[in-house]
Amino acid sequence: MLTLAQQVAPEPAAPLPDHAEQHECYRWHTEGDDRGTSQPEGTLNVITTRDIAERLGISVSTVGRALADDARISEETKFRVRQTASEMGYVGNRAARMMRGASSNVVALVIPDIRNSFYSTIAHELSKNMAAEGFQLMLSETDDDRMVELRHLRELSANRVAGVIIVPTARPHSESVKLLRAVPHLQLLRRHPSLGSQWFGVDDREALHRATAHLVALGHTRIAYLGGPEELPTGAERLRGFRAALEEGGLADDAGRAELGPPSSVHHGREAVRRLLQEPAAPTALVLGSIQLTLGVLEELSAQGVKVPGELSLVGFGDEPGFSWWGPGLTTIGLPIQEMATSCALWLLRRLKNGPENDGPYTSVSPGSLVLRGSTAPPDGKASSKSS
Amino acid sequence: MLTLAQQVAPEPAAPLPDHAEQHECYRWHTEGDDRGTSQPEGTLNVITTRDIAERLGISVSTVGRALADDARISEETKFRVRQTASEMGYVGNRAARMMRGASSNVVALVIPDIRNSFYSTIAHELSKNMAAEGFQLMLSETDDDRMVELRHLRELSANRVAGVIIVPTARPHSESVKLLRAVPHLQLLRRHPSLGSQWFGVDDREALHRATAHLVALGHTRIAYLGGPEELPTGAERLRGFRAALEEGGLADDAGRAELGPPSSVHHGREAVRRLLQEPAAPTALVLGSIQLTLGVLEELSAQGVKVPGELSLVGFGDEPGFSWWGPGLTTIGLPIQEMATSCALWLLRRLKNGPENDGPYTSVSPGSLVLRGSTAPPDGKASSKSS
DNA sequence: ACCTGTTGTGCTAACGTTAGCATTGCTGGA
DNA sequence: TCCAGCAATGCTAACGTTAGCACAACAGGT
Numbered sequence: 001m002l003t004l005a006q007q008v009a010p011e012p013a014a015p016l017p018d019h020a021e022q023h024e025c026y027r028w029h030t031e032g033d034d035r036g037t038s039q040p041e042g043t044l045n046v047i048t049t050r051d052i053a054e055r056l057g058i059s060v061s062t063v064g065r066a067l068a069d070d071a072r073i074s075e076e077t078k079f080r081v082r083q084t085a086s087e088m089g090y091v092g093n094r095a096a097r098m099m100r101g102a103s104s105n106v107v108a109l110v111i112p113d114i115r116n117s118f119y120s121t122i123a124h125e126l127s128k129n130m131a132a133e134g135f136q137l138m139l140s141e142t143d144d145d146r147m148v149e150l151r152h153l154r155e156l157s158a159n160r161v162a163g164v165i166i167v168p169t170a171r172p173h174s175e176s177v178k179l180l181r182a183v184p185h186l187q188l189l190r191r192h193p194s195l196g197s198q199w200f201g202v203d204d205r206e207a208l209h210r211a212t213a214h215l216v217a218l219g220h221t222r223i224a225y226l227g228g229p230e231e232l233p234t235g236a237e238r239l240r241g242f243r244a245a246l247e248e249g250g251l252a253d254d255a256g257r258a259e260l261g262p263p264s265s266v267h268h269g270r271e272a273v274r275r276l277l278q279e280p281a282a283p284t285a286l287v288l289g290s291i292q293l294t295l296g297v298l299e300e301l302s303a304q305g306v307k308v309p310g311e312l313s314l315v316g317f318g319d320e321p322g323f324s325w326w327g328p329g330l331t332t333i334g335l336p337i338q339e340m341a342t343s344c345a346l347w348l349l350r351r352l353k354n355g356p357e358n359d360g361p362y363t364s365v366s367p368g369s370l371v372l373r374g375s376t377a378p379p380d381g382k383a384s385s386k387s388s
Numbered sequence: 389m390l391t392l393a394q395q396v397a398p399e400p401a402a403p404l405p406d407h408a409e410q411h412e413c414y415r416w417h418t419e420g421d422d423r424g425t426s427q428p429e430g431t432l433n434v435i436t437t438r439d440i441a442e443r444l445g446i447s448v449s450t451v452g453r454a455l456a457d458d459a460r461i462s463e464e465t466k467f468r469v470r471q472t473a474s475e476m477g478y479v480g481n482r483a484a485r486m487m488r489g490a491s492s493n494v495v496a497l498v499i500p501d502i503r504n505s506f507y508s509t510i511a512h513e514l515s516k517n518m519a520a521e522g523f524q525l526m527l528s529e530t531d532d533d534r535m536v537e538l539r540h541l542r543e544l545s546a547n548r549v550a551g552v553i554i555v556p557t558a559r560p561h562s563e564s565v566k567l568l569r570a571v572p573h574l575q576l577l578r579r580h581p582s583l584g585s586q587w588f589g590v591d592d593r594e595a596l597h598r599a600t601a602h603l604v605a606l607g608h609t610r611i612a613y614l615g616g617p618e619e620l621p622t623g624a625e626r627l628r629g630f631r632a633a634l635e636e637g638g639l640a641d642d643a644g645r646a647e648l649g650p651p652s653s654v655h656h657g658r659e660a661v662r663r664l665l666q667e668p669a670a671p672t673a674l675v676l677g678s679i680q681l682t683l684g685v686l687e688e689l690s691a692q693g694v695k696v697p698g699e700l701s702l703v704g705f706g707d708e709p710g711f712s713w714w715g716p717g718l719t720t721i722g723l724p725i726q727e728m729a730t731s732c733a734l735w736l737l738r739r740l741k742n743g744p745e746n747d748g749p750y751t752s753v754s755p756g757s758l759v760l761r762g763s764t765a766p767p768d769g770k771a772s773s774k775s776s
Numbered sequence: 777a778c779c780t781g782t783t784g785t786g787c788t789a790a791c792g793t794t795a796g797c798a799t800t801g802c803t804g805g806a
Numbered sequence: 807t808c809c810a811g812c813a814a815t816g817c818t819a820a821c822g823t824t825a826g827c828a829c830a831a832c833a834g835g836t
Binding site: 449481 | 821
Binding site for chain 3: 446449450460462465484486488
């Protein structure tokens with residue numbers, strides 16, 4: 001069978017190595033019989049307004065104004081300029097324009113990890129809304145490391161991004177705070193007081209409160225919570241919601257068990273749930289506090305063949321594609337990320353258009369919802385309501 | 389119970405509306421008793437080298453050289469400049485530097501949709517590798533629309549990005565081709581001849597060939613393929629692999645049935661598999677040609693309660709978290725996206741460092757692998773090998 | 777005393793674009 | 807005939823940074 005590489009280059013067929021053995025196979029073609037351009041790429045001399053002006057025998061100003069559709073330029077000149085610009089492949093230089101005081105058309109999204117579907121959804125909504133208004137999106141991943149965050153913010157500042165939407169690390173560096181102060185910005189999901197009071201988030205406490213209360217109502221008395229560390233604002237809120245629900249349910253202090261750790265580690269989710277199940281008085285119910293942890297827990301429970309909700313009732317976090325078909329269907333905490341992201345985008349766009357006017361403290365809290373499926377039941381093992 | 393908003397603003401508690409009813413609740417605080425800075429944000433006058441020079445009574449050149457750690461500047465001056473720069477919160481203006489011929493430190497990733505985990509994995513790897521070398525990542529989503537793609541490429545060109553990694557649409561606009569020609573670029577996964585011969589992709593044909601051959605070997609004689617349109621290079625290759633395997637298996641022409649459609653529509657996956665199962669001579673096996681279609685199919689089969697592999701053998705595409713715990717475990721086509729993305733990043737970095745030298749046609753083809761789980765079996769219904 | 781080299785710094789131009797002001801040629805009213 | 811007014815365009819400076827060249831001060835060798 002022919003492979004793609006062989007189709008592309010009609011050289012004598014050097015058979016490809018075994019697929020199972022290596023991951024990549026490189027091919028340098030020595031001759032350029034390829035359909036692609038033969039010009040050295042990336043070396044194209046860039047066209048400026050001056051080039052156009054010289055070609056047409058007019059001044060740079062006129063060219064600039066014609067391209068900007070200035071009213072003072074005759075239609076005929078405009079037409080000739082535009083035509084020539086197009087012919088010569090002119091592309092305006094935004095860096096030069098920026099130096100004349102214009103602001104950039106780039107906004108940045110600073111998040112822990114784009115692979116988390118939470119954040120990729122946000123990135124998508126943001127990108128879509130921003131692109132519609134002519135803005136480009138810059139993506140910076142912090143990996144929840146404040147120094148990485150700082151490095152990114154330095155770069156973003158140097159690039160003079162017009163705005164920043166950030167899911168901050170637990171305790172941003174003081175220089176990060178300074179840098180953000182010079183740019184319209186918005187905190188998302190997590191909130192750190194030093195970064196100002198523009199914040200869009202979810203009511204984490206309420207969300208976990210409802211999830212936990214649901215388990216309490218079913219009659220569970222040994223409930224565990226597995227979530228992010230308390231130093232993260234979201235982690236702290238979620239833990240509070242969990243504890244509050246236990247307290248309100250009149251459960252003893254030792255009824256609840258909280259296991260905190262890195263929230264974006266699938267691996268940690270697997271480890272933690274394994275430990276929990278091996279304990280002498282293992283919990284009969286488990287609430288989760290992050291998507292990645294949920295993914296890990298689901299993997300581990302599947303692997304171990306734990307019966308849900310028979311042996312363990314489970315409330316997940318977030319609502320990923322696989323959650324609905326996992327085991328009996330995963331009861332989970334659903335969050336309106338898409339709507340939130342859109343709101344963020346619109347807020348930032350308005351802020352960028354209107355300037356700092358009316359730019360007082362601003363906060364938007366979205367509530368979560370409890371999506372009831374089959375993974376929760378009373379502790380005796382009888383399945384409860386099952387609906388999607 | 390208190391909500392976050394109330395904690396943030398100690399105003400008389402206006403009770404939050406019912407959570408189930410609305411998605412967001414806005415709060416404008418009229419007074420700034422917030423901990424955040426009281427400076428008008430985003431209005432900070434930006435510091436330039438000139439400001440530093442004036443403060444120290446030296447020339448801009450000296451400041452510039454001190455900051456660039458030029459050997460000709462005395463250590464003492466360097467120290468004073470750096471200190472003052474830090475004090476004043478100086479952040480170099482990359483736009484100005486770019487005008488002096490320096491290239492930008494931004495590379496762009498142009499993809500259909502970041503929500504596809506395929507692409508978010510790529511974005512992550514790219515971002516990580518690029519950030520390590522001081523590059524920032526710009527994200528552009530095309531939604532598989534060539535005009536959107538064009539608009540993005542225009543913006544990217546205006547911003548003078550240093551490089552572009554692109555998953556092109558089926559038939560890029562001729563202006564897109566021109567624009568890309570001026571920038572070091574690299575095609576990923578999909579390949580369009582007009583965009584040159586730098587390409588990293590997977591052996592789509594081989595991957596689908598193996599998946600289909602696996603089903604043929606099990607004894608299936610009515611096999612369906614559900615994948616992207618033939619106009620996409622990946623779509624065409626996958627279809628070819630599917631057909632080739634059928635042919636080699638000695639099956640009649642009508643044994644195979646190909647259903648083509650939008651590859652990134654989960655909804656279309658659901659619809660299509662529903663139609664397939666209702667047909668008079670419904671297929672006994674199904675191979676999929678995209679992640680999103682696979683997600684749709686899994687949802688639909690779960691919802692309908694179709695027995696897999698009893699009633700239908702299934703080979704998915706990609707390897708998402710949920711695939712291993714879906715039903716009996718999904719046999720699927722695994723692709724080394726992570727490794728591919730890393731290779732892309734390294735290639736582009738090398739290209740950016742070394743310039744166009746040695747920049748001939750280049751192609752890298754990664755093979756896929758068949759991950760055997762429980763969703764495939766002989767047509768009589770007996771389960772085959774089950775391993776993860 | 778002169779030349780040479782070194783060290784540290786300043787001056788100036790240039791990158792591509794745009795905004796303010798000046799200039800040219802023309803039309804129409806006094 | 808002269809000038810106001812307008813339309814169309816040109817000239818120049820400025821944005822912040824950097825590279826090339828010039829310059830000043832001083833040391834060491836002849």
